[in-house]
Amino acid sequence: MTAQLIDGNAVAKQLRAEVAERTQALKARGVTPGLAVVLVGEDPASQVYVGKKVEACQQAGLHSVLERYDASLSEADLLARVAALNEDPSIHGILVQLPLPRHIDAQKVIEAIAPAKDVDGFHVASAGALMTGTPGFWSCTPYGCIKLLESTGIELKGKHAVVIGRSNNVGKPMALMLLQKNATVTICHSATADLAAFTRQADVVVAAVGRRNTLTADMVKPGAVVIDVGMNRNDEGKLCGDVDFAGVREVAGWITPVPGGVGPMTVTMLLVNTLEAAERMAQR
Numbered sequence: 001m002t003a004q005l006i007d008g009n010a011v012a013k014q015l016r017a018e019v020a021e022r023t024q025a026l027k028a029r030g031v032t033p034g035l036a037v038v039l040v041g042e043d044p045a046s047q048v049y050v051g052k053k054v055e056a057c058q059q060a061g062l063h064s065v066l067e068r069y070d071a072s073l074s075e076a077d078l079l080a081r082v083a084a085l086n087e088d089p090s091i092h093g094i095l096v097q098l099p100l101p102r103h104i105d106a107q108k109v110i111e112a113i114a115p116a117k118d119v120d121g122f123h124v125a126s127a128g129a130l131m132t133g134t135p136g137f138w139s140c141t142p143y144g145c146i147k148l149l150e151s152t153g154i155e156l157k158g159k160h161a162v163v164i165g166r167s168n169n170v171g172k173p174m175a176l177m178l179l180q181k182n183a184t185v186t187i188c189h190s191a192t193a194d195l196a197a198f199t200r201q202a203d204v205v206v207a208a209v210g211r212r213n214t215l216t217a218d219m220v221k222p223g224a225v226v227i228d229v230g231m232n233r234n235d236e237g238k239l240c241g242d243v244d245f246a247g248v249r250e251v252a253g254w255i256t257p258v259p260g261g262v263g264p265m266t267v268t269m270l271l272v273n274t275l276e277a278a279e280r281m282a283q284r
Contacts, residue, residue, distance in 0.1 A: 001222060003252040004152075008144075011151045012264035016060055019271045023061040026278055033278035034063040035093040035119065035270070036085050040078060040104070041071035046097045053095070056267045062274060063090065075104045079112050086114040092281055093119030093274035116281070119273035122169065130176050137273045142174035144265025145206060145227050146181065152254050154225060157182040162198050164188045164215065164242070165208035170229055174206055195219070207242035217247035225254040229262050 023033055035057050039050050050066060057064035067081065078096075085094050094117045100106045110118075115125035121139035129136025138146075149156060161183040165171035175185045188198050190209075196219040199205050207215045208229035220226065230242030241258035249255050256262055 001251065001253070003226070003249045003255040006148050006152060006225075006227075006254055006256045006261060008148060008256060008261040008264045011148055012144075012268040015147065015265075015268050016056070016271060019062075019268075019275050020060045022275055022279070026275070026282060027061070029282060031278055031282045032061075032063045032090070033093075033275050034065065034088075034091045035095065035274045036065045036067065036088075036091045038067045038069070038078070038081065038085075038094070038096045040069045040073050040097070041101050043099065046099070050097050052267050053270060056271055057274075060271050062271065065091065071101045073101075073104075075108070078104060078109060082109060082112045086112075086117060091117065092278040093117050093270075095120050095270065117277060119270060119277055121173070121273065127168070127173070130173055130180075133180060137277070138177060138269070139169055139173040140269040140273065141170050141229060141262065141266045142177055143269040143272075144262055145174060145229065146177050147265060147269070148227060148256060148262065149181075149204065149225065152225060154254070156204070159183045159203040160186070160201055161204040161206065162186045162188060162202035163206045163208065164195070164199070165206075165210075165229070167208065170208040174208065178204070178206075209242055211242060212240050213244045214242040215248060216244045217251045220248050220251045222251055223253035224251075226252045226256070227262065228256050228258050230258065231263070 037050055037053055054064045054066050085091050094113045096109050110122045115123050118126050118137050121137040126136045161178045163171055163175045166189045175187050178185045186198055188195055199219045200221055204225045206227045210230055212232040228241035228243040232240050234240045239259050
C-alpha cells in the first residue's frame with residue numbers, strides 16, 4: 001500500500017478562492033475585512049511568516065496592515081498599540097507575531113487582544129469557546145488540519161484519533177476539535193509510556209511535537225490517516241516533519257507531505273478567521 005497524498009496547497013487554494021468570493025460579497029455591503037499584523041524585533045523566521053500573511057491577505061482582497069517595531073519596544077507601548085487596534089473599526093483581526101522579545105510577556109499581550117479580533121485563536125476566551133463548543137476562533141494550525149482531514153472524505157465520527165503533542169497552540173486544540181467531530185481522542189506526549197502501543201490503534205494520527213522521526217512505519221496501523229504538523233531539518237538540511245515520510249507512506253492510507261501539507265493551511269485559516277470576524281461584526 002502506498003498512501004494517497006493530502007495536498008495542502010490544493011486545499012488551501014480552494015479555501016482561499018472561497019475567502020476571496022465571500023470577501024467580495026462583504027465589500028459589496030461596504031465592509032472590507034481588515035487584518036493588523038504586529039511584528040516586534042528582527043526574527044528572520046517571523047519576518048518570512050509575516051510576509052506570507054500580508055501577501056495572502058492582499059491576494060484574497062482583504063485589507064492588511066503590517067506594523068513593524070524595534071525589539072526595544074516596551075511592553076507598555078505594545079499593549080497600548082493593541083488597545084488602539086481593538087478600537088479601530090477597520091481592523092477585524094489582530095495578530096501579534098510570536099515569539100516576542102524576552103522582556104515582553106507574550107500571554108499578557110495575547111490576552112489584551114479583544115476576543116472578537118483574536119483571529120489567531122490563542123486568547124483564553126477562544127480556548128474556552130473551543131472547550132465548551134461555543135462560537136469563537138479556532139487556532140489556525142489545528143483548524144487547518146481538520147480541513148485537510150475533511151478533504152479526504154473520511155468520516156471522523158467514531159474513529160480513534162491519536163494526537164502526539166500537548167501544546168496550547170496545536171496539540172490541545174487539535175484534540176478538542178477532533179472531539180467536536182465525534183472522534184475518540186487520545187493525547188500522547190513526552191511522558192507517554194510506549195507511544196507505539198497507542199499509535200498502532202489509531203485510525204488518525206496527528207504528529208505535532210517538533211522532533212523528526214517521532215512516528216515511524218512500525219508505529220502506524222495499515223490504512224491510517226497521518227497528519228504531520230512538524231517542521232524540522234534532516235541531516236542534509238532539508239525541511240522535514242515529525243513523521244518518517246518514506247516509511248510511513250508505505251503503510252498509511254493518507255499522509256500529508258512536508259512541505260506542502262499543513263504549512264499552507266495555517267495562513268489560509270488565518271484568512272478564514274479574519275473574514276468570519278468581519279462577517280460577525282457586520283451582523284451587529
